[in-house]
Amino acid sequence: MGNRFDLRCEGCGYSLPKEKLMGLASSSSCPSCDRALLNAQYDLRGDRFLDWKSQLLHRKGSLWRYWELLPITAWETVVTFGEGWTPLIPLPKFGRSIGLENLYFKDERQGPTATFKDRQATVAISYLKEQGINRIVLASTGNVAIAYSAYAARGGIQVYAFFPAGVASAKIKEASLYGAKVMAVEGTYDEAKAAAARFASDQGFFLDQGIKTFAGVESMKTMGFEIAEQLGWRSPDWYVQGVSGGMGPVGVAKGFKELKTLGLVDKIPALGLIQSAGCAPIANSFHRRETQVSTVASPDTSIATLATGNPGLAYNLLKQHLDRDGGDCAIVTDAEAWEMVQTLATTEGILVEPATAVTFAGVVKLAQQGMIQPQETVVINCSGREKDVHSLSF
Template identity: 35%
Template sequence: MPISYLTHLKCPKCGKTYDADKVTQLCLCGSPLLAQYDLESARKALKKSDLANREPSLWRYREILPVKDDKNIVSLGEGMTPIIPLKTIGPKLGLNNLYLKDEGIIPTGTFKARGAAVGVSRAKEVGIKALAMPTNGNAGAAWSIYTARAGIKCIIVMPEDAPEITRNECAITGADLYLVNGLISDAGKIVGRAVAKHSIFDASTLKEPYRIEGKKTMGLEIAEQFNWEVPDVILYPTGGGVGIIGIYKALKELQSMGWIGEKMPRLVAVQATGCAPIVKAWEEKKEASVFWENAKTIAFGITVPKALGDFLVLQAVYETNGCAIAVADDEILKAQVDLAAAEGAFVCPEGAACLAAASKLREQGWIGADEKVVILNTGTGLKYPDTVQVELPVLKPEEDVKI
């Protein structure tokens, strides 16, 4: 029976450690906390070949996930999303080894399911009965769904402009859902006040330590799916940045376990020109970002003016010799259409941003023609109907199509 090798929580800023089995939010210094494992024991307990007989979900990496008792696992079958070769559009853009990791094929239709599955499971394990969070839509939907399954009360605050379908997802589970006439930062302040006043657990991005453990499984899967030879470049649409932080953490853990070699993929933080605080910080070689005023982009999921984990995102980029790059909304929309027409993949604008960014970085020579490149699509295009503009002929039953 596989077990978790979770040991404690540690602050990546000041180094202070915390008991993982107590309910904990941020470090006293204000930094997010990261889960730590006894990787040496995990390495001895788990062989690569053990994975073949495990179910195709993120729970296959049980030993380096934080949930200790199986009975606390709250799962809807999330994980092991496909990696799809882009053999048509890749070579057209001069990228001969381009792949799409498709996080649209997961419960709730976005990668947020990973963070919610692991975060909610661990919340259940440490005894949390109610939690609150601000969201741009998809995270709130995922946490509503998984808390419903766990029997945990859930309070969600989201901007009025967030994708409408995500409201429905929250509402149908019976979560307490509020809209705010503002941005996610405004929703965050409302949640902050509620949490302070009512002693509810704050499940905001990186304010609890386990969402990132769910997100890191994207990195574990990429390594496994490429047979433990990591790709050269991974492009990731970066809002709160938990995904890119998680992927980096996963790869470092796999290195510690000796499952991958010294080579790291160059991690690329992709943002939209309408909200690019990480890109600005990277260009200025800063260690943290500055609040981005008047943030606005069609890629709603990455409209995050100032991420709590910005310094960890930048660290992942710097330490892997990666980069940060912004693309415009019209480039995003064009990439979305081009990808669907060439490859049949209907991705969200955030995923399309990565394709546009890969194309630019190839043009600039930053990516070589034969390098192995993975773009992360964080969600299905189904959740963003408004990005597709279409005028259609309406026939009467007796009329004919025109060929």
């Protein structure tokens, strides 16, 4: 591969060239100012991408078809199950019921472990393997631990996964089956993250911060690449996702930004950010026009995957995008989400995880409020399938 990329700080502008990446922890913090995100930057000039669209026509259906814009320097270290290139499926029936003419969902349920976290896992584990890291510690509400454990097993890396209270036992068991060493924390997701950080520090193991790392952000931009390509090289008007920590849409927006720089699309879509009523720091802070996020000390939602009370830097990045390129936030109750799970199953034949149901319910609200116009093209991140139907609350 031999990809040329630098890591650049969004805050102070510090740049770390590829030659100094070896041994660098995949941290979200700049080693110079320790207060902003390290962002992977690629050379998009010159002749390298002139015939990129033509080249893509002959590549396999995997997110690695976009390898020139991913932070890996050697193909032999890539750990993959062929993830990505998930279908973009129209929803004319559901769309008409809520007054939207061009509604699609990106079906991430079809990934190797049935959630969009497979994207994050393949890029992050491949990067860590390239760095020679063989033990990683993480905190998870289920999907990240499952995806990372599967890819880590394939890549020869040991995972230590910390789970907060309320995570379905089926998800913990699945991560364990892949060989992860699991630890249960009697507390919130934020408390599980703190426990994981202490353990990693005490043991001298690598602490993976998931989507907040540059590898996680880079993985999510491939969803933007795929959506644009599947729409005939155009951007949707809206990209909508249920958010917890919030960095996923940051990555998707980065993908569209790079495509716009390359002249392959004409705009960056507006973001629809949907949160649970019991833990909505991003949505509430944005609606109050706050410059810094107001955290939620004690999340009160049964949807564990959306229970991040402190999104940190993600709020500032998302607010910048919303202010610059448009979009809005919506808040959905747990009861509305559970009702949507059943509605989608009985009307469209798709079974989704609660975090996706929150997203669909949020689209309904944004359409009813007139934020999303009837003729606009809307893409929903169908983030995953519910793996334990016994955990659903009807």
